[in-house]
Amino acid sequence: MTPASSTSVRRPAGPRPEYPRPxxxxxxxxxxxxxxxxxxxxxxxxLERGLLGADFAETIVVPFAPESELSGIGDPDFCEAVWYAREIAVPDEWPADGRVLLHCQAIDHDATVWLDGREVGRHRGGHTSFTLDLTDALAGRRTGTLTIRARDSRDAPQPRGKQSTHYANSGCHYTxxxxxxxPVWLEWVPASHLARPRITPDVARGEFELDVPVRHGRRGMTVRALLLDEPAAPAAASPIDADEAPADASMTPRLRLRVPADRVRLWExxxxxxxxxxxxxxGPDGALVDALDSYAGLRSIAIDGQRVLINGRPVFQRLVLDQGYWPDGLMTAPSEAALVADIELGLAAGFNGARVHQKIAEERYLYHADRLGxxxxxxxxxxxxxxAGPAGDNxxxxxxxxxxxxxxVERxxxxxxxVGWCPLNETHQFIHDRFTVLDDVTTALFLATKGIDRTRPVIDASGYSHRVAATDVWDSHDYSQDPEVFADRMAGLERGEPFANTGANSGEARPGAPDYSLPYADQPYFCSEFGGIWWVPPHLRGDGDDGWGYGDRVADEEEWYARAAGLTRVLDQNPLMFGYCWTQLTDVFGEQNGIYRFDRSAKLDPDRVRAIFDHPAAYEDS
Structure with a gap:
């Protein structure tokens, strides 16, 4: 039982060298x-042709997908499967009496992993993380050949987000x-070790509730949590308060960690x-067996009638839609700085948050969102x-x-x-042969989320089909470009009849089709997609296709500011509207409706943009 030692820290080189899980x-x-x-x-x-164990013809730079330029491949054509291999060497300073874990933060879509030809595990899910234990396959050795096959069918049903099922980008479907x-990384843990804790803030009591799983625990072991003075340098800080609980192989100890009254500071x-x-x-003798460092924010989220409260007060959520694509890395940020830059660009434009749209944000993005508020x-x-999405009936x-x-959600x-969960986006219940299945999936996702997390609001589906009567939040998507028309559509909220996406107003009505949504039941409401103004500065326009946006392209920059301000005032001056989400942070390929260009350079006056979105909201006075 050897505890971690600061002398074992390695400073990796190469792409994306930072620790992936802050x-x-x-x-x-x-x-x-x-x-x-x-x-x-x-x-x-x-596999049938003998690629497992074979010499591969090319090389690739991980963690960039082969479709991206940064991978060194840059081939956007379809490929049902791809294979990776490399030698691994467990560092000599890692003790022999522990476990060696392989962490994969995201592999799209169905991954199988072998070590020296022995299968060590599989995972399905192109956006979610998984961990495999390599210890038994290593069998006491410190080197081996790691092989990964990733299968990514063009036709199979899978959560694929905005990825195009056509060869080229088309509309809002991307490479x-x-x-x-x-990122992919190895990690050493003791034989008995801690797994990922769940941290639940309790603002009313000034405490954190901590669920701390223990893997392969032994009778007599205890789990301890210490609150540190200075999060920027936890190794040098002294404990403020501590709690502990027994741990064994069948338990996830629950601890309560109190913040002294004079140290209570909220996250907001x-x-x-x-x-x-x-x-x-x-261990039973009090010796340190395992340790990990983390951080936590003390904040609450509550629903009070039609209001969503943060730390007990109405905070207007000025959100921006962030697709999380880059020209050279596609869904992978080219660097740590690029992740930080997208948050800072959003803040500079007057927003206080984002919908990270149709992808699960990587953990370092969430770390910087935590750090920057x-x-x-x-x-x-x-x-x-x-x-009705990119893969049609499949x-x-x-x-x-x-x-x-x-x-x-667990991760x-x-x-x-x-501050909220959104498992589905723009689902359409007008197709009869899927009606029951999609309703069941919508209900299951909502209930599963509520079962895991009792602290945050959950929206059953963003835009279009609200099929769970008890959904915490209601919303709509409306890309009307005339502020007067937009105001008329949003005015029904005051009467308890908010704008709802239907087949009629989306142009997708079918004879005999059911309504998209169940009746509104006075939940908190916001317009979670609007704007999307089409604007390409004249000096950037080509001779041919200048992409697309919603509605007609504005004639000049002044028209952009006037239209954006008119649309935004409709929402931020409505005292019943708890927030909005503007489309979008950047252009993405041919989608030319961002505040910034795809390469993150400016295309509008940042001060004038900020004046539009960082504007007092009537909701905050409610």
Missing amino acids: QFRRERWLSLNGTWRFQRDPSDSG RTTGIWQ PGAPHLYGVRFELR YLVWGEFADWGASG QRPTPTWIAQWVEA DYSHPSI
């Missing part, structure tokens, strides 16, 4: 990002992401205080689950939608920046 930090880890051997498998016949697209936009937390597993709605890459929802979403539960 809220669950260990000291003994080794990045596997960098050059891997690579083989395309266009028809997914590689695909296949295979490894987030503009003042995102974070407490450093250290978790320890100690940026509100986030956690969202799933479900688009098309109703059969995109029927299956149990994997539920399994993958549960993985995401990201402890981030204070997440």
Whole structure:
């Protein structure tokens, strides 16, 4: 039972070298990002053809998908499967009496992992993380060949978000992401060790409730949590308060960690205080067995009638839609700085948060949102689950939608920046042969989320079909470009008849089709997609296609400011509207409706943009 030691910290080089999981930090880890051997498998016949153990013809830079430029491949064509291989070497300073874990933050879509030809595990889910134990396969050795096959069918139903099922980008469907697209790393843990804690803030009591799973615990062990003075340097800080609980193989100890009254500081936009937390597993003799460092924010979210309250007060949620794509990395941020920049660009434009749209944000993005006080709605890459999305009739929802979403909520539960969950987006219940199945999936996702998380609001589906009568939040998507028309559509909220997406107003009505949504029941309401103004500065326009946006392209920059201000005032001057989400932060390929260009350079006056969105809201006076 050897505890972690600060002397074992390695400073990895190569792409994306930072530790991928800041809220669950260990000291003994080794990045596997960098050059891997690579083989395309266009028809997914590689296992039959003997690719396992074969020499691969190419190399690729992980964690960038082969469709991206940063991978060194840059091939956007379809490929049913891809293979990766590289040698791994467990560092000599890692003790031999522990376990060696492989962490994969995201592999799209169905991954199988072998070590020296021995299968060590599988995972399905292109946006969710998984961990495999390599110890038994290593069998006492410190080296081996790691092989990963990723299968990503064009036609199979799967949560794919905005990935196009056509060869080229089309509309708001973008270049695909296949295979490894987030960091991969090794980590050493003791034989008995801590798993990811769940941190639940309790503002009323000035406490944190902590659920701390123990793997392979032994009788007499205890789990201890220490609150640290200074989150920026937890290793040098002294404990403020502590609690402990017994741990064994069948338990997840629950602890309550009190913040002394004179140290209570809340986490909120503009003042995102974070407490450093250290978790320890100690043996029967009190010796340290395992330790990990984390952090927590003390904040509450509550629903009060039609209001969503943060720390007991109405905070107007000025959100921006962030697609999370980059020209050279696609869904993978090219660097740590790029993740930070997107949050800072949102803040500079006057927003206090984002819908990270149709993808599950990587953990370092959420860490920076926690650190910078940026509100986030956690969202799933479900688009098309109703059969009306990019894969058409093939995109029927299956149990994997539920399994993958549960993985995401469990992983990201402890981030204070997440203020709501959105498992589905723009589902359409007008197709009769899917009506019952999609209703069941919608209900299952909602209930599963509520079962995991009792502290945050959950919206059953963003826009279109609200099929769960008890959904915490109602919303709509409306890209009307005339502020007067937009105001008329939003005026019904005061009468208890808010604007709802229907087949009639979306142009998708079918004879005899059911209504999209159940009746509104006075839930908190916001317009979670609006704006999307089409604007390409004249000096950036080409001779041919200048992309698209919603409505007619504005004639000049002045018209953009006038239209944006007119649309936004409709929402932020409505005292019953708890927030909005503007489309969108950046242009994405041919979608030319961002505040910034796709490369994150400016295309509008930042001061004038901020004046539009960082505007006093009537809701905050309610």
